[in-house]
Amino acid sequence: MKILVATEKPFAKAAVDGITDIATKAGHEVARLEKYTSKEELYAAVADADALIVRSDKVTKEVIDAAKNLKIVVRAGAGYDNLDLAACSERGIVAMNTPGQNSNAVAELALGMMVYISRNCFTPGTGTELKGKTIGIHAYGHVGKLVANLAKGFGMNVMAFDPFVPAEKIAADGVKVASSIEELYSSCNFVSLHIPATPQTKGSIGYALLSKMPKGGCLVNTARKEVINEAEMVKVLSEREDLKYITDIAPENAAEMAEKFGKRFFATPKKQGAETAEANINAGLAAANQIVKFFATGDRTFQLNK
Ligand code: 3PG
16 A cells, blocks of 8 residues: 655654654555645646654645545544545545643643743843743643643643533543633633634634633643634723733744733744654554554554544
8 A cells, every 4th residue: 555644834853753664564665755845746646645644734625636546544643633524534544643742842831932931032131930920731631631730840830721621531630610701811811722723723712712811811822823803802902901822833923922922922933842853753653553453453543533
């Protein structure tokens, strides 16, 4: 079988070598399309692929239509808002992700971003410490749980809100459970976002929640830009000169925000959350192993379009 690794943002060499090794040992062939700049390049590369590994690359209906032999697509990572699951299902293509594999990298970045913004984006002047502050974990999945743990190491108080995780499970980690999303935002100096981008969450973080944050509050986004209502973000940061926003996914209006809000706003130039050798290796090799197992035994663990 031919496995195409299509990554606009390439994996580290060790991850590519590992994927190739796993695939070739199982008798498969690996092709690579990296740093591509047009959709047409992806359409051409996927034409004869039996399996596809991607990162945040968009696997649209057009990509699926161009991939006549495709049987499986694996998003090497957690968020799968880049996959058109309906188009996959229509063609009987199995879609998977690799949950948890790059979580530690994202969690470490969330804490790093909190330190960065608390120290005036590393410019001269007096900053603040994380110790003794309260962090709210908005969604307690793989990344949220790790952020909670790291935050405890910094001496922070940790609270979480996740209607999909039983409260006892969150409390068992020594984390206070917020009874509502409003309680989370109104109680926490930092809120760290870990919600996926879905029709329900898109644009859901805006004025109503952010204006509840205590003085000096900071939103930390290592999730998705789509969950933010950007116009309302501008409004609340304009009205509340104490609030801050740091994000790993630059908003559409990043230039406007940088100009208006100075050191109260920072966006990484390109999403860095999973950009570590370790995360690339974990997610990339997991994707390769899942594909090999699928072709060998029909295993569908981690299938998203059931
Ligand atoms: C994920 O959902 O796994 C992260 O956002 C990482 O995305 P990336 O593979 O594009 O870095």
